[in-house]
Amino acid sequence: MIGRHVITSRFSAPLAGMALAGVFAGSLALASADGGGDPGGSRAAALSANHAAPSAAPEDREDRESRESGPPKLPADCKPEKAAELDYANGRIPDEELCPLPQEDESLRADAAAAFYELNAAYHERFGEEMCVRSSYRSYERQAELYESMPAGMAAAPGNSKHGLGIAADLCGGVEEEGTPQFEWLEDNAGEYGWFHPDWAYSNPYEPWHWEYGGDQDD
Structure with a gap:
């Protein structure tokens, strides 16, 4: 071998x-x-x-700069000063008279939206994220659907909801639970931006997620 x-x-x-x-x-x-x-x-x-x-x-880089610049600003074509001139029935506000919120497919009356953007920015500074919105403006038809499908007392009759006026928002992301840091922060700070949690929503029915802009505190 x-x-x-x-x-x-x-x-x-x-x-x-x-x-x-x-x-x-x-x-x-x-x-x-x-x-x-x-x-x-x-x-x-x-x-x-x-x-x-x-x-x-x-x-x-553009995406990163956008994130670092903070939450979105109120769109330029939203005119809060003209909101008082609106004279539409509850749930009948045309889309072009509403202002889009930073959250997708959500909108409010211009003055409520402007205040919401400011509140959203303060919330972002505190928690590092934008507010979570589950429901904002509702058309008359949408309110009717909810009124028929939800348990009694959980949705206002069509034509009687503050959502139909474009001045109410149902929040999530922790706000929907009383006693959370998010809920308590809103209780302490939302008033500075014209938003409040109505008295009825503490008990009848109990809705910690429901917040309204300005006005009185009845339904």
Whole structure:
């Protein structure tokens, strides 16, 4: 076995060298074809790919800057000073007369929305997140659906809800439970922004999540 090993070793090195030489020559030929005669063509392609990779970075920076700049501001086309001029029946306020809230698919009357944005900013500073809104303005039809589907006393009759006036919001994210830091913070601070938790909502029915803007404190 030793002899056979020696013979194999004598011829395997030259053969391996020839094979490597062939592979190297093939690599040069491919590099010449792909890189215009420059074996570094593949490296140039890699560098080009590296330069293209950060294309998504500007969007990432924009998102980060948006988060760092704090919660959204009241849209410029919302006019709180004109809210008192509105004269629509409960639940019949046109969409164009409402102001969108930062929370998706939620809206309020312009003056209530303006105050909410300020309250939302203060809440964000305290808790590091925006307020959670489960329900805000409701159309007459939506209020009718709730009145029919919910237990007696849990929804005002259509045409009688403060939601239909665009000045009420049902909150979540901790506010819906009395005694939580979120609920207690709102009790202590919401009044500075024109928002309050009506007296009836402490007991009849008990709705810690229901908050209203301005006005009196009956239903």
